[in-house]
Amino acid sequence: MTQAILQRIASGDKTAVQDCLKSYGGLVWSLARRMSPNTDDAEDAVQEIFIDIWKNAGRFDASQSSETTFIAMIARRRLIDRLRHSNRRLSPDSLEDLTVEPVNNSDGNLQMSVEAKEAAKALEVLRPEQRQVLQLSIIQGLSHQEISDATGIPLGTVKTHARRGLLQVREFLGLGSMNKEVSV
Amino acid sequence: MNDLEKQERLLDLLTLRETAGLGKEEERELEELFKQFPDWADDDSIALTTAAINLSMIDTNEEMPTHLRSKILADAENFFGKAAEPKGKVLEFEPRKKKEREAEVNAGEGFLGKLINTNWLGWAVAAACVALALNIWLAKPVKEFVYVPAATPTPTPALPQQLEQLVASAPDLVKGAWTDLDPKKPQNVKGDVVWSNSTQKGFIRFSNLPVNDKTKETYQLWIFDESQNAKTPVDGGVFDVDSSGDVIIPIDAKIKIKKPTMFAVTAEKPGGVVVSGLEKVMAVAKVST
Known part of the structure; x- marks a missing residue:
């Protein structure tokens, strides 16, 4: 019954917190580890993200996305905000931190969300340059200017690739609404 | 416009x-x-x-550390407790940061710390408070969000054992031996790399990668994946070499690897770079199954 977790939290059901952690703890932790300079920072970020999830649980719309993607969106927003207020690069200590493996717990395996599977399919049909720009911006968190500097692609073209690529994937996922379409 | x-x-x-x-x-x-x-x-x-x-x-199957789970459950207790207060005003709750908590302990601050730092009267008051708190705590019902770990945590094996386990258990292991990119400029780095796609785990091993000056440069691993543009290989993590002995480093691929074709180690500025200019390549290892 994972689909009901956020609705249960929004209605004040405290027992849903355990279920939320069990279902999405690994997801949030994975994102935080990749988008934080070190393990201490990732742990602080995860605590903040779960507070954000509880505050925003009522905004979840099951007709628009899965809970997995919604929670990943909340997590990314917090992590991006934290990165903007700190040095974005991973420190050399981070590799040492990674050698400390978490202990086993009873978390079930998180299945890739429906949207993630669809997004993977959509990425396959994008032009390689579009895919590259999206990867550098979404995974590495690079600005358009930084991507341009790193790849040699002109800034205007980077923006176009990012915009068109995202809109194509968004359309593939069925997230676009007709009255908001733009010509790209 | x-x-x-x-x-x-x-x-x-x-x-x-x-x-x-x-x-x-x-x-x-x-x-x-x-x-x-x-x-x-x-x-x-x-x-x-x-x-x-x-x-x-990315792979999202990593497990959250148990102590962090406990902290979040404690945060939940505070958050939902506050949210239940019928004040009708905006409630803000911020989890306490680890460094703040540590600084507080080190400085002897906080409720108990301040009591202890006053004088003998403080000690007497502190003792009375502790006794009272203990009495109240023992008398109150168990909280809803107390987390009890299911089992004693298993100690994490050392890196050589982790490497051995991966080699012994991964059915899809690929390997490569470090060689010089340019034989005319030999770095003479020895060692190998192993990688398992199904577990998305791997290790690099060196026997004579030079000790680096951390203030000037760091080593960075790059993974060339069949699905990626060769100009932008996947960042596999940064690391330093502190001694001239054998070094084993776990690979930290920043995105999911589909089919690695080659690994490379470069020397970069401290902290690493997002995209390498491949100006100082220490070694490369082509993948063989």
């Missing part, structure tokens, strides 16, 4: 907001554009799209 250009700018800013984040000036610009295109103000479709793409590129 005509309407089409404004919409394109709006989308650029929305994309930036969900990837690198916006500066103050860009936030203001976006707010202005929302006034002209109000349908976009509460739209999460770009954010959900980037989240879905992110999820499609």
